Amino acid sequence: KMQQEISSQVKVRFSDCDPIGHLNNVKYLDYMLNAREDHVESGYGFTYEEYTRKTGCTWITVQNEIAYLKEARYNAKVIISSKTIEVGDRLSKVEILMKSEDGKTIHSVLWLTVIYFDMKTRASASQPEDTKNLFRKFLINLEEKDFQSRVAHLRKHNKAAQK
Numbered sequence: 001k002m003q004q005e006i007s008s009q010v011k012v013r014f015s016d017c018d019p020i021g022h023l024n025n026v027k028y029l030d031y032m033l034n035a036r037e038d039h040v041e042s043g044y045g046f047t048y049e050e051y052t053r054k055t056g057c058t059w060i061t062v063q064n065e066i067a068y069l070k071e072a073r074y075n076a077k078v079i080i081s082s083k084t085i086e087v088g089d090r091l092s093k094v095e096i097l098m099k100s101e102d103g104k105t106i107h108s109v110l111w112l113t114v115i116y117f118d119m120k121t122r123a124s125a126s127q128p129e130d131t132k133n134l135f136r137k138f139l140i141n142l143e144e145k146d147f148q149s150r151v152a153h154l155r156k157h158n159k160a161a162q163k
Contacts, residue, residue, distance in 0.1 A: 004084075004137075004139070004140050005081050005082070005140065006042060006081065006083070007079050008035050008080055009078070009101070010031055010035065010077070010080055010105065011075065011076070011077050011078075012072050012073060012074055012075060012076045012078060013074075014022050016031075017073075017074045020073065021073055021074040022071040023071065023072040023074075025068065026054065026100065028066065028072075028101040028110070029064065029110070031078075031080060032080055032082075032096040032098060032108070033112075034111070035082060039107065043138065043160040044138070050112060050146065052119065056117065057117060057118050059092070059114040060117045060118065061113070062113050062115050063111075063112075063113040064110060064111075065113075066108060066111075067109050067147075067151040068107070069105075069107060069151075070106065070158060071107070072098060072108070074130060077099070078098050078107060079100070079101060079103060080096060080099075081096070081097050081099065082097075083095055083138065083140045084135050084136075084138045084139050084140065085111075085139070085142050086139075087127075087135045087136050087139055088117050089126050089127060090124050090125070090126060090127065091113050091114070091115055091116075092113075092116070092135060093113050093114075094111070094112040094114070095112075095140075095150075096109070097109055097110075104161040105141070105158055105161055106157060106158055109150065109151060111147050111150070
């Protein structure tokens, strides 16, 4: 069975933390987006650069929705997982989670909305069927269809894990 959710481990670096030793809010994005790039390469079998060179198209982020649920601390090892949660004609959505090393606590959730973009016409384009089919293989349908509901669900998860 194909792995629909891809994960990797990262260590929270001192230089990425604020004076009280918590990962800086803006750095969450760096950690999560870098992990996603690695996941696409290991899971989907291509790099964005290769794809753009071959097709003349790429994905451009049009929206980031992020919630910070529990601070990530200096030196902590965190698991970052990503999954495709929506594949449309032009728009797609990815969820990226940052979790504690044991996977019990969710530190942060990011929903990334990307648009398929043609570099030649400098405009959005329809994703080719084979590309959509590749991402559909990895598609995970979440029960929560909007970001706020998802955040509420994950907060409940964290509370239950604390008990």
